[in-house]
Amino acid sequence: xxxxxxxxxxxxxxxxxxxxxxxxxxxxxxxxxxxxxxxxxxxxxxxxxxxxxxxxxxxxxxxxxxxxxxxxxxxxxxxxxxxxxxxxxxxxxxxxxxxxxxxxxxxxxxxxxxxxxxxxxxxxxxxxxxxxxxxxxxxxxxxxxxxxxxxxxxxxxxxxxxxxxxxxxxxxxxxxxxxxxxxxxxxxxxxxxxxxxxxxxxxxxxxxxxxxxxxxxxxxxxxxxxxxxxxxxxxxxxxxxxxxxxxxxxxxxxxxxxxxxxxxxxxxxxxxxxxxxxxxxxxxxxxxxxxxxxxxxxxxxxxxxxxxxxxxxxxxxxxxxxxxxxxxxxxxxxxxxxxxxxxxxxxxxxxxxxxxxxxxxxxxxxxxxxxxxxxxxxxxxxxxxxxxxxxxxxxxxxxxxxxxxxxxxxxxxxxxxxxxxxxxxxxxxxxxxxxxxxxxxxxxxxxxxxxxxxxxxxxxxxxxxxxxxxxxxxxxxxxxxxxxxxxxxxxxxxxxxxxxxxxxxxxxxxxxxxxxxxxxxx
Amino acid sequence: xxxxxxxxxxxxxxxxxxxxxxxxxxxxxxxxxxxxxxxxxxxxxxxxxxxxxxxxxxxxxxxxxxxxxxxxxxxxxxxxxxxxxxxxxxxxxxxxxxxxxxxxxxxxxxxxxxxxxxxxxxxxxxxxxxxxxxxxxxxxxxxxxxxxxxxxxxxxxxxxxxxxxxxxxxxxxxxxxxxxxxxxxxxxxxxxxxxxxxxxxxxxxxxxxxxxxxxxxxxxxxxxxxxxxxxxxxxxxxxxxxxxxxxxxxxxxxxxxxxxxxxxxxxxxxxxxxxx
Numbered sequence: 001x002x003x004x005x006x007x008x009x010x011x012x013x014x015x016x017x018x019x020x021x022x023x024x025x026x027x028x029x030x031x032x033x034x035x036x037x038x039x040x041x042x043x044x045x046x047x048x049x050x051x052x053x054x055x056x057x058x059x060x061x062x063x064x065x066x067x068x069x070x071x072x073x074x075x076x077x078x079x080x081x082x083x084x085x086x087x088x089x090x091x092x093x094x095x096x097x098x099x100x101x102x103x104x105x106x107x108x109x110x111x112x113x114x115x116x117x118x119x120x121x122x123x124x125x126x127x128x129x130x131x132x133x134x135x136x137x138x139x140x141x142x143x144x145x146x147x148x149x150x151x152x153x154x155x156x157x158x159x160x161x162x163x164x165x166x167x168x169x170x171x172x173x174x175x176x177x178x179x180x181x182x183x184x185x186x187x188x189x190x191x192x193x194x195x196x197x198x199x200x201x202x203x204x205x206x207x208x209x210x211x212x213x214x215x216x217x218x219x220x221x222x223x224x225x226x227x228x229x230x231x232x233x234x235x236x237x238x239x240x241x242x243x244x245x246x247x248x249x250x251x252x253x254x255x256x257x258x259x260x261x262x263x264x265x266x267x268x269x270x271x272x273x274x275x276x277x278x279x280x281x282x283x284x285x286x287x288x289x290x291x292x293x294x295x296x297x298x299x300x301x302x303x304x305x306x307x308x309x310x311x312x313x314x315x316x317x318x319x320x321x322x323x324x325x326x327x328x329x330x331x332x333x334x335x336x337x338x339x340x341x342x343x344x345x346x347x348x349x350x351x352x353x354x355x356x357x358x359x360x361x362x363x364x365x366x367x368x369x370x371x372x373x374x375x376x377x378x379x380x381x382x383x384x385x386x387x388x389x390x391x392x393x394x395x396x397x398x399x400x401x402x403x404x405x406x407x408x409x410x411x412x413x414x415x416x417x418x419x420x421x422x423x424x425x426x427x428x429x430x431x432x433x434x435x436x437x438x439x440x441x442x443x444x445x446x447x448x449x450x451x452x453x454x455x456x457x458x459x460x461x462x463x464x465x466x467x468x469x470x471x472x473x474x475x476x477x478x479x480x481x482x483x484x485x486x487x488x489x490x491x492x493x494x495x496x497x498x499x500x501x502x503x504x505x506x507x508x509x510x511x512x513x514x515x516x517x518x519x520x521x522x
Numbered sequence: 523x524x525x526x527x528x529x530x531x532x533x534x535x536x537x538x539x540x541x542x543x544x545x546x547x548x549x550x551x552x553x554x555x556x557x558x559x560x561x562x563x564x565x566x567x568x569x570x571x572x573x574x575x576x577x578x579x580x581x582x583x584x585x586x587x588x589x590x591x592x593x594x595x596x597x598x599x600x601x602x603x604x605x606x607x608x609x610x611x612x613x614x615x616x617x618x619x620x621x622x623x624x625x626x627x628x629x630x631x632x633x634x635x636x637x638x639x640x641x642x643x644x645x646x647x648x649x650x651x652x653x654x655x656x657x658x659x660x661x662x663x664x665x666x667x668x669x670x671x672x673x674x675x676x677x678x679x680x681x682x683x684x685x686x687x688x689x690x691x692x693x694x695x696x697x698x699x700x701x702x703x704x705x706x707x708x709x710x711x712x713x714x715x716x717x718x719x720x721x722x723x724x725x726x727x728x729x730x731x732x733x734x735x736x737x738x739x740x741x742x743x744x745x746x747x748x749x750x751x752x753x754x755x756x757x758x759x760x761x762x763x764x765x766x767x768x769x770x771x772x773x774x775x776x777x778x779x780x781x782x783x784x785x786x787x788x789x790x791x792x793x794x795x796x797x798x
Contacts, residue, residue: 335604405641409704411602413654413711414631423653424643 050501053494060283060296061158062147063121063272065103067095069140074133085134092126092133096148103277104236104268116264120272122294125149128285149285149296150278152488153260154269158278162487163254163261166202168195170247173215174228176239184220184232184239186213193227195249202253209253210263212270216241219267222249235267286495290461291477295488298481300496302460306376306471307445307503310456313380313467314387314444319437321384322391326433329392330399331421350389357386358450366454373455377467382450387440394436398429431518435511442507446500448475474500550575550715550745551596556610556620558591558600565591568610569771571764573715578737578746580760580777582753584797588769589749593717596747597633598626614715631658633715634708639724640700642692642707647684650692650703651675654711670710677743678706679736698729702736709740716740718748722755734759753793757781765789 073091107117125148156162174188211222218237222230272278289299333339361382365371371378410420464471481493549572558566566588573579581589600606612620651671661667675681680702722730737759764774773786784790
């Protein structure tokens with residue numbers, strides 16, 4: 001053998017090239033991984049942001065008590081018909097309110113405090129109770145356990161989001177005595193120094209906020225505070241109770257005038273919670289109630305049903321139309337200028353902004369054809385038009401992926417063109433077609449703009465029964481909730497978004513399942 | 523140039539009843555002045571030839587010579603290609619199958635076809651065979667269909683290999699088995715003619731040998747036209763050979779004569795490997 005010639009594979013030049021190529025390779029791989037990491041973290045951020053916001057809406061604070069369903073209140077004129085009882089919200093509300101009055105007798109002293117206490121429970125919150133009794137009139141005269149949602153402001157307070165409440169353990173109370181002017185003086189309580197320091201930290205030296213002291217069943221407001229003594233005003237409970245258990249101080253830095261609930265209401269809330277009458281329960285009404293102007297009573301049921309009805313109309317129109325159009329264009333239509341034009345237009349339609357379809361629906365379906373406003377049938381038709389191009393394009397792509405040899409095979413044994421398509425091509429293309437259809441449906445489910453234009457943004461308090469009833473849809477509900485000013489709507493909106501996302505996830509799972517189940521190899 | 527005379531309307535000798543395993547000299551298919559155009563481009567020029575019953579006719583020639591296109595005229599598969607136009611007359615048992623009055627679907631049940639790449643339906647082996655008889659309503663009941671499936675698979679030499687797994691997908695078979703399945707599928711609709719478009723080009727030599735044996739066996743019952751790139755294959759399986767070049771039929775004759783004593787220079791050049 002002669003010496004290896006210079007054309008060896010391992011020359012310095014070749015090595016340099018190799019190194020360069022490997023570096024390029026590694027770089028490219030890195031870019032790809034970076035892109036995926038970025039996408040995943042964006043997704044995670046989204047889920048976490050919405051999830052944490054929605055989390056507080058998964059539970060709700062309710063006032064739990066037992067009421068005696070007095071016949072004269074719930075069914076005044078001896079009326080026991082379902083409609084009569086359901087209409088008598090005032091009577092049920094009186095029952096619940098009176099229960100609160102017996103719990104906090106001090107509130108009955110003036111009209112103002114009566115009003116304040118009544119605000120803890122919304123008047124309409126007794127509607128489910130009224131419906132329950134109406135459905136079962138034998139309950140009248142009996143004592144039953146009821147749960148009514150507390151007002152949204154109280155709910156937010158309990159959940160610690162607004163107003164902020166910082167609790168400090170004061171420890172055992174010293175001596176309490178009432179002086180000649182009627183004010184209560186607490187002395188010999190060294191634990192109060194902690195309250196002083198915490199308060200000055202929270203309020204930056206000012207004393208505009210409130211401090212409430214809770215002990216036993218009693219809650220008192222601190223009027224003046226020193227390191228071991230305080231002047232108090234009793235807000236609820238008996239004075240003797242205050243010293244029965246170790247004191248807990250609630251420091252609320254926000255001045256009373258700037259928050260929706262007063263010190264008095266907070267005092268009642270603290271007492272209610274302590275007595276176990278204010279409970280945190282699963283917020284099922286989010287799924288079982290219809291929309292309401294009060295966040296503690298609002299639910300998504302009507303919007304979910306509205307969305308489902310709309311989707312049904314969309315599916316019934318867009319899927320068959322899209323599939324048949326795709327089959328015709330792909331398998332039967334001649335290739336000429338006209339079909340080319342149609343193809344270009346279908347592709348263009350897929351890129352038309354959705355609000356344009358809303359305008360079309362408003363002017364054509366509502367204006368010309370006189371279909372009912374705010375109805376799922378109109379929404380469904382508009383969304384069907386919107387996703388039709390997507391369904392057609394996906395179906396055509398999936399038909400095109402069926403190898404032509406399958407068609408030839410069928411034709412060669414004497415199948416007609418129609419038989420070849422329906423017996424062989426369609427079954428093979430079906431998973432892809434359904435994937436496209438469901439992805440289109442998922443897009444339709446999240447559409448807001450076209451529905452706004454055809455009036456599906458109306459406030460709907462009744463669950464729609466048919467596609468021609470007034471209805472709204474989930475994304476539109478989210479839109480209207482998000483534009484409400486009250487803070488309590490924020491977690492509600494997030495929760496509605498989670499519901500919408502779950503529906504989308506379910507649809508996507510169906511897609512994956514269909515793919516796995518029906519995908520065949522050839 | 524050897525061209526066989528036009529077919530006689532008298533086809534008694536070529537009917538199903540004739541128990542003659544020898545190649546008959548009477549043609550089953552008689553083509554006259556067949557031309558094929560793809561849009562404006564002409565692919566086959568004025569081809570006239572006769573295809574004999576109970577014999578294998580091989581169409582040979584270099585790529586793009588129009589042999590496959592010509593083959594596809596025989597079961598009107600060119601109809602399915604947009605822009606394709608076939609002129610001329612193709613007589614089968616006295617009927618012009620190229621006439622617009624002839625239903626290509628019916629024709630294809632009498633002229634089966636096997637393709638270059640095995641293309642079984644992604645269904646069970648049984649359903650692959652049963653599909654044709656079912657859509658043509660050739661069978662009454664399950665037993666009848668079972669019999670047709672078995673007979674077709676037996677004739678295609680596949681029965682012993684698949685009889686225990688008829689419910690398995692046809693695509694799970696090996697390439698050679700798939701191609702025999704496709705042959706069985708073609709046989710199942712009881713055709714008189716079987717067209718084969720390079721049936722072995724995707725197969726290994728052993729599978730090819732099996733298909734060739736099968737073709738030789740099938741020749742006893744059917745009229746077979748095979749397009750092949752392999753001249754050895756043409757020599758091995760066919761009795762008649764037609765050589766195509768640039769869309770023209772250059773020469774046609776008995777296989778022995780074409781391979782040993784071609785009359786046209788171009789044929790000789792092609793067979794001896796000087797072009798192609």
